[in-house]
Amino acid sequence: MKKTGDVEFRCYFQLAMMVIGGKWKPKVLFHLGQNDTVRFGALRRAVFGISEKMLIQSLKDLERDGLVNRKVYRQVPPKVEYSLTDIGRSFVPVLNAMFHWGQSYASYLIAQKEKDHDYQTGDVLENIDELVQTDNEHITVK
Amino acid sequence: MKKTGDVEFRCYFQLAMMVIGGKWKPKVLFHLGQNDTVRFGALRRAVFGISEKMLIQSLKDLERDGLVNRKVYRQVPPKVEYSLTDIGRSFVPVLNAMFHWGQSYASYLIAQKEKDHDYQTGDVLENIDELVQTDNEHITVK
DNA sequence: TTAGATACTTACAAAAAGGTATGTATTAAG
DNA sequence: CTTAATACATACCTTTTTGTAAGTATCTAA
Numbered sequence: 001m002k003k004t005g006d007v008e009f010r011c012y013f014q015l016a017m018m019v020i021g022g023k024w025k026p027k028v029l030f031h032l033g034q035n036d037t038v039r040f041g042a043l044r045r046a047v048f049g050i051s052e053k054m055l056i057q058s059l060k061d062l063e064r065d066g067l068v069n070r071k072v073y074r075q076v077p078p079k080v081e082y083s084l085t086d087i088g089r090s091f092v093p094v095l096n097a098m099f100h101w102g103q104s105y106a107s108y109l110i111a112q113k114e115k116d117h118d119y120q121t122g123d124v125l126e127n128i129d130e131l132v133q134t135d136n137e138h139i140t141v142k
Numbered sequence: 143m144k145k146t147g148d149v150e151f152r153c154y155f156q157l158a159m160m161v162i163g164g165k166w167k168p169k170v171l172f173h174l175g176q177n178d179t180v181r182f183g184a185l186r187r188a189v190f191g192i193s194e195k196m197l198i199q200s201l202k203d204l205e206r207d208g209l210v211n212r213k214v215y216r217q218v219p220p221k222v223e224y225s226l227t228d229i230g231r232s233f234v235p236v237l238n239a240m241f242h243w244g245q246s247y248a249s250y251l252i253a254q255k256e257k258d259h260d261y262q263t264g265d266v267l268e269n270i271d272e273l274v275q276t277d278n279e280h281i282t283v284k
Numbered sequence: 285t286t287a288g289a290t291a292c293t294t295a296c297a298a299a300a301a302g303g304t305a306t307g308t309a310t311t312a313a314g
Numbered sequence: 315c316t317t318a319a320t321a322c323a324t325a326c327c328t329t330t331t332t333g334t335a336a337g338t339a340t341c342t343a344a
Contacts, residue, residue, distance in 0.1 A: 012244030013168060013237075019247070020240075023302070026155060040321055051303065056322060066254065076311040077320035087250050094243050095155075097236045098162075102154030105161070108229050112208065165332070182291055193333065198292060218341035219290035286344085293338070300331070308323075314316085 019065055019091070024050050024058045026095060029084070032068065033092040037081040067091065161207055161233070166192050166200045168237060171226070174210065175234040179223040209233065 020026045024047065031046045032038060038046070044055050059082060062068040067088030073079040084092070162168045166189065173188045174180060180188070186197050201224060204210040209230035215221040226234070 012248060013172060013241050014244075015247055016240045016244035017165075017168065023159075026159065030155065041319095044321095052322070053304085053324090054302070057302095066250065072321095075320090076309090077318085078310080078322080080321065087247060090246065091243055094236070094239045097239050098158045099155050101233055101236050102156075102158035104232065105157055105229060106154060108208065183289095186291095194292070195294090195334085196332070199332095214291095217290090218339090219288085220292080220340080222291065288343085289341095291339095294336085296334085296336105298331100298333070300329105302329075303327085305326090306324085309321095311319095313318085 016094075019062070019067060020095075022058070024054050025062065026098070028055070028058045028062065029067065029088070029091060030095050030099070032082060032084050033089065033095060035083075037071070037083040040080050040082065043082060062088070158236075161204075161209060162237075164200070166196050167204065168240070170197070170200045170204065171209065171230070171233060172237050172241070174224060174226050175231065175237060177225075179213070179225040182222050182224065185224060204230070 020029065027047050027050070028043065031043060040055070040059075043059075044050060044052060047055065050058075059068060059070070063070050067085055069083045069085055071081045071083070073081070162171065169189050169192070170185065173185060182197070182201075185201075186192060186194060189197065192200075201210060201212070205212050209227055211225045211227055213223045213225070215223070
């Protein structure tokens with residue numbers, strides 16, 4: 001009954017983007033997807049580079065939108081556990097798909113780089129070095 | 143050899159987000175994915191609400207990042223055809239996954255709305271009406 | 285010679301997103 | 315009485331993204 005691919009696309013895709021949009025939300029979701037419950041502090045340490053402000057902001061949005069559960073333990077010092085809801089968890093495969101595509105795209109970029117010596121390629125490629133370097137840093141140091 | 147899920151995640155996921163990030167790129171990609179080649183003007187009409195500036199900007203980025211081909215026909219008036227490259231096309235399944243998730247999320251939102259009469263739910267829900275309305279508009283009008 | 289079609293470009297403004305720094309509440313341990 | 319731990323909140327500023335409006339180039343047809 002709902003036709004014209006354009007319309008459907010316009011709506012449902014936008015909806016999905018409203019939820020995972022932004023710099024941090026996908027990462028938070030991804031991490032939550034790998035654990036049953038995670039405390040605020042653990043999440044903060046797990047999502048490299050995120051500030052407390054951004055973490056709470058992301059979690060609040062995700063909770064409001066129904067993807068995340070928040071469980072408060074009335075203790076001191078406080079303890080709050082976050083977890084994915086059912087729809088939240090149903091999004092994990094999508095995240096995995098994005099992650100895996102990122103992997104193959106990285107391979108592609110590296111292959112491209114070896115081909116074109118001239119810097120034909122753009123911004124993303126300029127970052128691939130840093131990216132790989134970061135990888136190495138962690139691989140060799142750890 | 144590359145370990146610590148965190149690191150991998152941090153990089154590859156970011157990479158993917160660099161490509162599909164923003165308000166319009168996913169939509170442009172989605173539409174390109176449904177056609178072999180699309181002219182600039184057709185794309186502009188297809189991606190509802192996009193301005194010419196945003197369209198070119200998106201296409202430039204995507205071309206620079208290797209996801210999109212640009213073929214110029216030396217004519218007057220000008221003719222330019224856009225299409226997906228191989229890696230570009232390999233991203234289509236991911237887009238579809240996002241789209242489908244959006245669909246089920248919409249169902250969830252509607253179900254939720256019928257449950258809670260009090261407006262427990264947040265921003266996304268406030269938009270669902272408009273969303274459905276838009277759908278109806280197109281369904282009934284067309 | 286003037287208007288129309290197409291694919292852009294540019295300048296400027298508005299809005300959204302993100303970052304940094306600092307503050308709050310509570311209780312237990314020292 | 316001070317410090318530490320944890321989970322936030324708030325103010326303010328910077329950067330990034332998006333939008334609006336106008337202009338450019340080229341040939342064809344009227």
